Amino acid sequence: MTQYQAPTSEPTWQKVIRLLRWDKPAGRLILMIPALWAVFLAAKGTPPLPLVGVIILGTLATSAAGCVVNDLWDKDIDPQVARTKSRPLASRALSVKVGIVIFAIALICAAILAFYLKPLSFILCVVAVPFIVLYPLAKRFFPVPQLVLSLAWGFAVLISWTAVTNVIESATWLLWGATVAWTMGFDTGYALSDREDDLKVGINSSAIFFGKYAPQAIAIFYAITAGLMACLGIKLALGSAFWFTLILAIVGWGWQYTKLRQPNIPRSVYGKVLGQNVWLGFILLAGMILGCLV
Numbered sequence: 001m002t003q004y005q006a007p008t009s010e011p012t013w014q015k016v017i018r019l020l021r022w023d024k025p026a027g028r029l030i031l032m033i034p035a036l037w038a039v040f041l042a043a044k045g046t047p048p049l050p051l052v053g054v055i056i057l058g059t060l061a062t063s064a065a066g067c068v069v070n071d072l073w074d075k076d077i078d079p080q081v082a083r084t085k086s087r088p089l090a091s092r093a094l095s096v097k098v099g100i101v102i103f104a105i106a107l108i109c110a111a112i113l114a115f116y117l118k119p120l121s122f123i124l125c126v127v128a129v130p131f132i133v134l135y136p137l138a139k140r141f142f143p144v145p146q147l148v149l150s151l152a153w154g155f156a157v158l159i160s161w162t163a164v165t166n167v168i169e170s171a172t173w174l175l176w177g178a179t180v181a182w183t184m185g186f187d188t189g190y191a192l193s194d195r196e197d198d199l200k201v202g203i204n205s206s207a208i209f210f211g212k213y214a215p216q217a218i219a220i221f222y223a224i225t226a227g228l229m230a231c232l233g234i235k236l237a238l239g240s241a242f243w244f245t246l247i248l249a250i251v252g253w254g255w256q257y258t259k260l261r262q263p264n265i266p267r268s269v270y271g272k273v274l275g276q277n278v279w280l281g282f283i284l285l286a287g288m289i290l291g292c293l294v
Protein backbone atom coordinates (compact mmCIF):
# COMPACT_ATOMS: atom_id res chain seq x y z
CA MET A 1 0.00 0.00 0.00
CA THR A 2 1.29 3.46 -0.88
CA GLN A 3 2.08 5.39 2.26
CA TYR A 4 0.53 8.81 2.68
CA GLN A 5 3.01 11.67 2.48
CA ALA A 6 2.09 14.91 4.18
CA PRO A 7 2.54 18.08 2.12
CA THR A 8 6.08 19.36 2.55
CA SER A 9 4.80 22.94 2.84
CA GLU A 10 2.80 22.18 6.00
CA PRO A 11 4.30 24.05 8.98
CA THR A 12 5.45 21.99 11.95
CA TRP A 13 2.94 23.62 14.28
CA GLN A 14 0.09 22.45 12.04
CA LYS A 15 1.48 18.91 12.17
CA VAL A 16 1.52 19.12 15.97
CA ILE A 17 -2.08 20.39 15.97
CA ARG A 18 -3.08 17.38 13.86
CA LEU A 19 -1.13 15.04 16.15
CA LEU A 20 -3.06 16.39 19.14
CA ARG A 21 -6.32 16.22 17.10
CA TRP A 22 -7.06 19.82 17.96
CA ASP A 23 -8.17 20.24 14.36
CA LYS A 24 -11.00 17.80 15.20
CA PRO A 25 -12.58 19.19 18.38
CA ALA A 26 -15.40 16.63 18.66
CA GLY A 27 -13.07 13.99 20.08
CA ARG A 28 -11.68 16.43 22.64
CA LEU A 29 -15.06 17.75 23.73
CA ILE A 30 -16.60 14.31 24.14
CA LEU A 31 -14.12 13.48 26.94
CA MET A 32 -14.77 16.85 28.57
CA ILE A 33 -18.53 16.24 28.71
CA PRO A 34 -18.72 13.46 31.36
CA ALA A 35 -16.15 15.33 33.45
CA LEU A 36 -18.39 18.41 33.39
CA TRP A 37 -21.46 16.28 34.10
CA ALA A 38 -19.75 15.02 37.24
CA VAL A 39 -18.39 18.30 38.56
CA PHE A 40 -21.71 20.13 38.17
CA LEU A 41 -23.84 17.32 39.61
CA ALA A 42 -21.49 16.77 42.56
CA ALA A 43 -21.59 20.51 43.32
CA LYS A 44 -25.38 20.65 42.87
CA GLY A 45 -25.05 22.94 39.87
CA THR A 46 -22.61 25.51 41.24
CA PRO A 47 -19.00 24.24 41.28
CA PRO A 48 -16.14 26.70 41.90
CA LEU A 49 -15.14 28.27 38.58
CA PRO A 50 -11.40 27.63 39.13
CA LEU A 51 -12.18 23.91 39.53
CA VAL A 52 -14.22 23.93 36.31
CA GLY A 53 -11.23 25.52 34.58
CA VAL A 54 -8.90 22.83 35.92
CA ILE A 55 -11.29 20.10 34.77
CA ILE A 56 -11.51 21.58 31.26
CA LEU A 57 -7.74 22.01 30.93
CA GLY A 58 -7.16 18.59 32.46
CA THR A 59 -9.38 16.83 29.94
CA LEU A 60 -7.66 18.68 27.08
CA ALA A 61 -4.22 17.67 28.34
CA THR A 62 -5.28 14.09 29.02
CA SER A 63 -6.97 13.62 25.64
CA ALA A 64 -3.90 15.14 23.95
CA ALA A 65 -1.65 12.62 25.72
CA GLY A 66 -4.03 9.81 24.77
CA CYS A 67 -4.03 10.80 21.11
CA VAL A 68 -0.24 10.95 20.93
CA VAL A 69 0.37 7.64 22.69
CA ASN A 70 -2.27 6.04 20.47
CA ASP A 71 -0.41 7.25 17.37
CA LEU A 72 2.93 6.12 18.78
CA TRP A 73 1.64 2.58 19.30
CA ASP A 74 -0.14 2.55 15.93
CA LYS A 75 2.42 4.31 13.72
CA ASP A 76 2.79 1.15 11.60
CA ILE A 77 -0.92 0.23 11.63
CA ASP A 78 -2.41 3.64 10.85
CA PRO A 79 -0.93 3.83 7.31
CA GLN A 80 -3.05 0.77 6.43
CA VAL A 81 -6.35 2.37 7.52
CA ALA A 82 -8.03 4.93 5.26
CA ARG A 83 -9.19 7.18 8.12
CA THR A 84 -5.82 7.32 9.89
CA LYS A 85 -3.16 7.10 7.16
CA SER A 86 -2.66 10.87 7.06
CA ARG A 87 -1.83 11.20 10.77
CA PRO A 88 1.56 12.87 11.31
CA LEU A 89 3.33 9.84 12.81
CA ALA A 90 1.76 7.42 10.33
CA SER A 91 2.81 9.56 7.37
CA ARG A 92 6.22 10.26 8.97
CA ALA A 93 5.49 13.99 8.87
CA LEU A 94 6.69 13.99 12.50
CA SER A 95 9.29 11.70 14.04
CA VAL A 96 8.75 9.27 16.89
CA LYS A 97 11.09 11.34 19.07
CA VAL A 98 8.93 14.42 18.56
CA GLY A 99 5.85 12.35 19.41
CA ILE A 100 7.41 11.12 22.64
CA VAL A 101 8.36 14.66 23.67
CA ILE A 102 4.85 15.99 22.98
CA PHE A 103 3.32 13.06 24.88
CA ALA A 104 5.57 13.79 27.87
CA ILE A 105 4.65 17.50 27.82
CA ALA A 106 0.92 16.73 27.70
CA LEU A 107 1.23 14.22 30.55
CA ILE A 108 3.26 16.67 32.65
CA CYS A 109 0.62 19.38 32.10
CA ALA A 110 -2.09 16.94 33.21
CA ALA A 111 -0.04 15.98 36.28
CA ILE A 112 0.47 19.62 37.30
CA LEU A 113 -3.28 20.22 37.08
CA ALA A 114 -3.93 17.07 39.12
CA PHE A 115 -2.07 18.57 42.08
CA TYR A 116 -4.89 21.12 42.36
CA LEU A 117 -7.40 18.33 43.04
CA LYS A 118 -8.36 16.60 46.28
CA PRO A 119 -6.30 13.55 47.44
CA LEU A 120 -8.74 10.90 46.20
CA SER A 121 -9.00 12.63 42.82
CA PHE A 122 -5.22 12.70 42.51
CA ILE A 123 -5.00 8.97 43.27
CA LEU A 124 -7.64 8.28 40.61
CA CYS A 125 -5.63 10.34 38.12
CA VAL A 126 -2.65 8.08 38.74
CA VAL A 127 -4.78 4.93 38.40
CA ALA A 128 -6.18 6.22 35.09
CA VAL A 129 -2.75 6.55 33.43
CA PRO A 130 -2.32 2.82 32.58
CA PHE A 131 -5.74 2.81 30.89
CA ILE A 132 -4.72 5.81 28.77
CA VAL A 133 -1.30 4.41 27.86
CA LEU A 134 -2.35 0.80 27.24
CA TYR A 135 -5.70 1.32 25.51
CA PRO A 136 -4.14 1.36 22.00
CA LEU A 137 -2.58 -2.06 22.69
CA ALA A 138 -5.96 -3.58 23.63
CA LYS A 139 -7.03 -3.78 19.99
CA ARG A 140 -4.22 -6.26 19.38
CA PHE A 141 -5.39 -8.90 21.87
CA PHE A 142 -8.74 -7.92 23.45
CA PRO A 143 -11.90 -8.56 21.40
CA VAL A 144 -13.71 -5.43 22.64
CA PRO A 145 -11.02 -2.71 22.99
CA GLN A 146 -13.72 -0.02 23.14
CA LEU A 147 -14.49 -1.30 26.64
CA VAL A 148 -10.99 -0.28 27.75
CA LEU A 149 -11.58 3.17 26.26
CA SER A 150 -14.95 3.36 28.00
CA LEU A 151 -13.36 2.54 31.37
CA ALA A 152 -10.77 5.25 30.71
CA TRP A 153 -13.65 7.65 29.97
CA GLY A 154 -15.26 6.59 33.23
CA PHE A 155 -12.32 7.99 35.17
CA ALA A 156 -13.37 11.47 34.00
CA VAL A 157 -16.50 11.01 36.13
CA LEU A 158 -14.74 9.58 39.17
CA ILE A 159 -11.97 12.19 39.16
CA SER A 160 -14.27 15.17 38.65
CA TRP A 161 -16.89 14.04 41.18
CA THR A 162 -14.33 13.42 43.91
CA ALA A 163 -12.68 16.75 43.09
CA VAL A 164 -15.81 18.28 44.63
CA THR A 165 -16.71 15.79 47.38
CA ASN A 166 -13.56 13.69 47.96
CA VAL A 167 -15.87 10.65 48.20
CA ILE A 168 -17.45 8.25 45.71
CA GLU A 169 -21.22 7.99 46.25
CA SER A 170 -23.94 5.78 44.77
CA ALA A 171 -24.88 8.63 42.42
CA THR A 172 -21.27 8.70 41.24
CA TRP A 173 -21.48 5.08 40.16
CA LEU A 174 -24.76 5.70 38.33
CA LEU A 175 -23.12 8.47 36.31
CA TRP A 176 -20.00 6.33 35.81
CA GLY A 177 -22.09 3.47 34.45
CA ALA A 178 -24.01 5.81 32.15
CA THR A 179 -20.74 7.23 30.85
CA VAL A 180 -19.22 3.80 30.21
CA ALA A 181 -22.35 2.64 28.35
CA TRP A 182 -22.60 5.91 26.38
CA THR A 183 -18.95 5.63 25.33
CA MET A 184 -19.45 2.02 24.25
CA GLY A 185 -22.38 3.18 22.15
CA PHE A 186 -20.86 6.11 20.29
CA ASP A 187 -17.39 4.55 19.91
CA THR A 188 -18.78 1.30 18.54
CA GLY A 189 -20.66 3.43 16.01
CA TYR A 190 -17.46 5.30 15.17
CA ALA A 191 -15.53 2.02 14.85
CA LEU A 192 -17.92 0.89 12.12
CA SER A 193 -16.15 3.27 9.73
CA ASP A 194 -12.90 1.29 10.14
CA ARG A 195 -14.34 -2.22 10.24
CA GLU A 196 -13.20 -3.32 6.78
CA ASP A 197 -9.67 -1.94 7.24
CA ASP A 198 -9.40 -3.40 10.75
CA LEU A 199 -10.32 -6.84 9.43
CA LYS A 200 -7.60 -6.59 6.79
CA VAL A 201 -4.99 -5.45 9.31
CA GLY A 202 -6.06 -8.07 11.86
CA ILE A 203 -6.94 -5.88 14.83
CA ASN A 204 -10.01 -6.01 17.05
CA SER A 205 -12.89 -3.63 17.60
CA SER A 206 -16.36 -3.79 19.10
CA ALA A 207 -17.75 -3.19 15.59
CA ILE A 208 -16.12 -6.45 14.49
CA PHE A 209 -17.03 -8.28 17.71
CA PHE A 210 -20.75 -7.51 17.41
CA GLY A 211 -20.71 -8.02 13.63
CA LYS A 212 -24.09 -7.62 11.95
CA TYR A 213 -25.65 -6.98 15.34
CA ALA A 214 -23.54 -3.86 15.96
CA PRO A 215 -26.49 -1.44 15.52
CA GLN A 216 -28.54 -3.46 18.02
CA ALA A 217 -25.62 -3.49 20.46
CA ILE A 218 -25.29 0.29 20.12
CA ALA A 219 -29.02 0.67 20.81
CA ILE A 220 -28.67 -1.46 23.95
CA PHE A 221 -25.75 0.65 25.19
CA TYR A 222 -27.76 3.83 24.62
CA ALA A 223 -30.76 2.25 26.43
CA ILE A 224 -28.51 1.44 29.41
CA THR A 225 -27.23 5.02 29.34
CA ALA A 226 -30.77 6.40 29.36
CA GLY A 227 -31.85 4.03 32.14
CA LEU A 228 -28.93 4.92 34.39
CA MET A 229 -29.41 8.62 33.66
CA ALA A 230 -33.05 8.29 34.70
CA CYS A 231 -32.02 6.55 37.93
CA LEU A 232 -29.53 9.37 38.53
CA GLY A 233 -32.22 11.99 37.97
CA ILE A 234 -34.45 10.29 40.54
CA LYS A 235 -31.58 9.81 42.99
CA LEU A 236 -30.58 13.49 42.85
CA ALA A 237 -34.16 14.78 42.51
CA LEU A 238 -33.28 16.71 39.36
CA GLY A 239 -35.87 19.10 37.99
CA SER A 240 -37.94 18.97 34.80
CA ALA A 241 -35.22 20.55 32.66
CA PHE A 242 -33.09 17.43 33.08
CA TRP A 243 -35.93 15.13 32.07
CA PHE A 244 -36.66 17.23 28.98
CA THR A 245 -33.04 17.03 27.84
CA LEU A 246 -32.92 13.31 28.56
CA ILE A 247 -35.93 12.82 26.27
CA LEU A 248 -34.13 14.84 23.57
CA ALA A 249 -31.06 12.61 23.98
CA ILE A 250 -33.15 9.46 23.71
CA VAL A 251 -34.70 10.77 20.49
CA GLY A 252 -31.22 11.51 19.14
CA TRP A 253 -29.93 8.06 20.03
CA GLY A 254 -32.98 6.50 18.44
CA TRP A 255 -32.31 8.43 15.23
CA GLN A 256 -28.72 7.17 15.25
CA TYR A 257 -29.90 3.57 15.58
CA THR A 258 -32.21 3.92 12.58
CA LYS A 259 -29.37 5.39 10.48
CA LEU A 260 -26.79 2.80 11.53
CA ARG A 261 -28.98 -0.17 10.72
CA GLN A 262 -29.41 0.94 7.12
CA PRO A 263 -27.34 -0.84 4.42
CA ASN A 264 -24.50 0.85 2.50
CA ILE A 265 -23.97 3.71 4.94
CA PRO A 266 -21.57 6.45 3.74
CA ARG A 267 -18.51 6.78 6.00
CA SER A 268 -19.42 10.39 6.73
CA VAL A 269 -22.42 9.18 8.75
CA TYR A 270 -20.16 7.64 11.41
CA GLY A 271 -18.45 10.97 12.03
CA LYS A 272 -21.84 12.68 12.23
CA VAL A 273 -22.90 10.19 14.91
CA LEU A 274 -19.87 11.18 16.99
CA GLY A 275 -20.54 14.89 16.46
CA GLN A 276 -24.19 14.48 17.36
CA ASN A 277 -23.24 12.83 20.64
CA VAL A 278 -21.16 15.90 21.49
CA TRP A 279 -24.26 18.06 21.08
CA LEU A 280 -26.41 15.62 23.02
CA GLY A 281 -23.82 15.53 25.80
CA PHE A 282 -23.85 19.32 26.16
CA ILE A 283 -27.66 19.38 26.01
CA LEU A 284 -27.71 16.89 28.87
CA LEU A 285 -25.18 19.03 30.74
CA ALA A 286 -27.48 22.04 30.44
CA GLY A 287 -30.35 19.91 31.70
CA MET A 288 -28.30 18.72 34.66
CA ILE A 289 -27.31 22.24 35.66
CA LEU A 290 -30.86 23.59 35.36
CA GLY A 291 -32.21 20.46 36.99
CA CYS A 292 -30.03 21.14 40.04
CA LEU A 293 -30.88 24.84 40.26
CA VAL A 294 -34.57 25.01 39.29
